Amino acid sequence: MEQRNGLETGMLIAGRYRLLGLIGSGGMGAVYAAEDTRLGGMLRAIKAHRPHAAGTENLAEEAALLMRLNHPRLPAIVDYIPRDYHGIEMFVMSYIEGIHLKxxxxxxxxxxxxVDEVLRVGIQLADTLGYLHAQHPPVIHRDLKPTNVMMQKDGMVKLIDFGIARCYKPGTERDTRLLGTPGFAAPEQEGGGQSDARTDVYGLGALLSYLLSGGIAPVAGGATYPSRKSMDASQRELEAVLARMLAERPSDRYPDMKAACGALRQLYGKSREVLIAEHASWAGIETTMLNQEKTGAPRFPQPAGGRRIVVASIASGAGATSVALTLAMLIAKRRMSCAAFEHPAAGPEWHALLNAEGEGAPSSRGVLTPLAPGYARFEKRGVRWHARLPIALLDGEQLASALAYRMMESNAASDYAVIDLSSGWMEPDAEDLLMEADLLLFVGDPDVAKWSAVNLTAAERLRRARQSSSRMTLWAANKDIRFRERADWLSLFPVRPELRIPYIPPEKRHELLWKGNWLTDDRDLLALLEKTYAPLISRIASDAAHKPRVL
Structure with a gap:
């Protein structure tokens, strides 16, 4: 079906890019989704434009501009396609999975x-704009509006559409073309002067004001909100910063993007000391202990009374996360108190897998308690979960997030703590945990092409080192299914697997997950999994009451 500019779904562009459909369109052109047939169908975004007499170089200039930029929050240009017989020129970009801020x-x-989410968006964009302004000559975006910013699932934002961006020209009093979006364009873009970095300061302020107000475009001078009476203290503080960003005269705004970003960071509490002190207060740990942590002095104490079970995967995709979640739920079903932790080195998957904010089955409902930065706590199926939030951590938050995890783990008042380390067990920060855990469970699956000699050797060294301190190291054969070479697969494990976890058909797993449930919510699967995990859980319980068995 024809979409626009004579382009149709299924059409092959430049002998390489097959159009999949129209993503969006506007006065400056249209954007299509396409698959790259030379790279296994990789998704691309293609911007197409039929030049008019007054602006025939727009798309070529935009492509040339983006090609010399390199920033994680800017689209990467893959290809440029000059005007063809349809009179259309295009450039090909990396495809961004997400939604517009609008x-x-x-x-x-x-x-x-x-407010925290508005600041998170603002700091990311300010950092990106600061990068643009630091180019020689500086690049001014000039069109910061909700449809020109994409937000990914992890909270990272991408600045797109540089159709009216320009390089700052010293000595020029006015812009040669008066472009911008009403409500988001600075006054000087209407003919009052040349746009510079302060123009983008205004644009960013307008965009953040739009978000803070729930979708109302601002006006010059900072009169941004319909009512201040319902605003809390943090909103009023942010409004004051935005009012300066939205000053009608450029000289009354922040002088550059670095200053604006600094003001936003200050509101967000970006100093590590402030963040760490807040987490210390929440966890009941003295700030002096955290200062010792930063200087390499005494580590956090062991969890009081609890036994730590660490689950790691010998290769990505082996299913350590699935094993950790199932193990925690089955421990809780035996009426043993259990807390579970998603380690900072593991990817943030629990929030979605456990349907943290959804309804799901009646037995799975819980109340989500956000913990800054990057963690949330909730109770479901008898387990106290500590899950990573699917958001992008800003600079400086990585340390605070790791410390928050250590505090949560150290203060877990449960008989057992199950920790999902997954593929992150090779990270240097995980070394102490691997050596001190009461049980280390490695998970492997039949996809041995992903196994590596380096990981197997490291795992065996860990087992021997832990054996000297009488700590258990076990193996689990996950996704166990009958096939001709099954015996050969099982023989590749360094020691006989303690668990042989049956293969769960993908259609069954997906059906449960889409309903907000887990494997243990299915009666038949629950019986199968309880039988499978019973020897391990009994051994864990027995080991808790007696001296650990050396393997």
Whole structure:
């Protein structure tokens, strides 16, 4: 079916890119999704434009500009395709999986976006704009609006569409072309002067004001909100910063993006000391202990009374996360108190897998308690879960997140703590945990092409080192299914697997997950899994009451 500019779904562009459909369109052109037939169908985004007499170089200039930029929050240019016989020119970009900020705001149906989320977006964009302004000559975006920013699932934002971006020209009093979006364009873009870095300061302020107000475009001078009476203290503080960013005269705004970003970071509490002190207060740990942690002095104490079970995968995709979640739930079903932790070295998967904010089965409902930065706590199926939030941590938050995890683990008042380390067990920060855990469970699956001699050797060295201190190291054969070479697969494990976890058909797993459930919520699977895990759980319980068995 024809979409626009004579382009049709299924059409092959430049002998390489097959159009899949129209993503969006506007006055400056249209953007299509396409698959790259030379790279196994990799998704691409293609911007197409039929030049007019007044602006025939727009797309070529935009492509040339983006090609010389390199920043994680900017689209990567893959290819440029000059005008063809249809009179259309195009450039090919990396495909960004996410939604526009406009759609993100509209989903809240007029409710203001939380201040922390607005600041998180603002700091990321300010950092990106600061990079643009640091180019020689500086690049001014000039069109910061909700449809020109994409938000990915992890909270990272991408600045897109450089159609009216320009390089700053010293000595020029006015822009040669007056472009921008009403409500988001700075006054000087209407003919009052040349745009510079302060123009983007205004644009960013307008965009953040839009988010804070629940989707209302601001006006010059900072009169941004319909009512201040309902605003809390953090909103009023942010409004003061935005009012300066939205000053009508450029000289009254922050002088550059670095200064604006600094103001946003200050509101967000970006100093590590402030963040760490807040987490210390929450966890009941003295700040002096955290200062010792930073200087390499005494580590956090062991969990009081609890026994730590660490689950790691010998290769990515082996299923350590699935094993950890199932093990925690089955321990809780035996009426033993259990806390579970998603380690900072593991990817943030629990929040979605456990349907942390959804309804699901009646037995799975829980109350989500956000913990800054990057963690949330909730109780479901008898387990106290500590899950990573699917958000992008800003600079400086990585340390605070790791410390928050250590505090949570150290203060877990449970008989057992199950820790999902997954493929992150090779990280240097995991060494102490691997050596001190009461049980280390390695998980492997039949996809041995992903196994590596380096990982197997490291795992065996760990087992021997832990054996000297009488700590258990066991193996689990996950996704066990009958096939001709099954015996050969099982023989590759360094020691006989303690667990042989049966293969769960993908259709069954997906059916449960899409309903907000887990494997243990299915009666038949629960019986199978309880039988499978019973020897391990009995051994764990027995080991808790007696001296650990050396393997």
């Amino acid at each position: 759609d993100f705001a509209e989903r809240l149906q007029g409710r203001p976006i939380p």
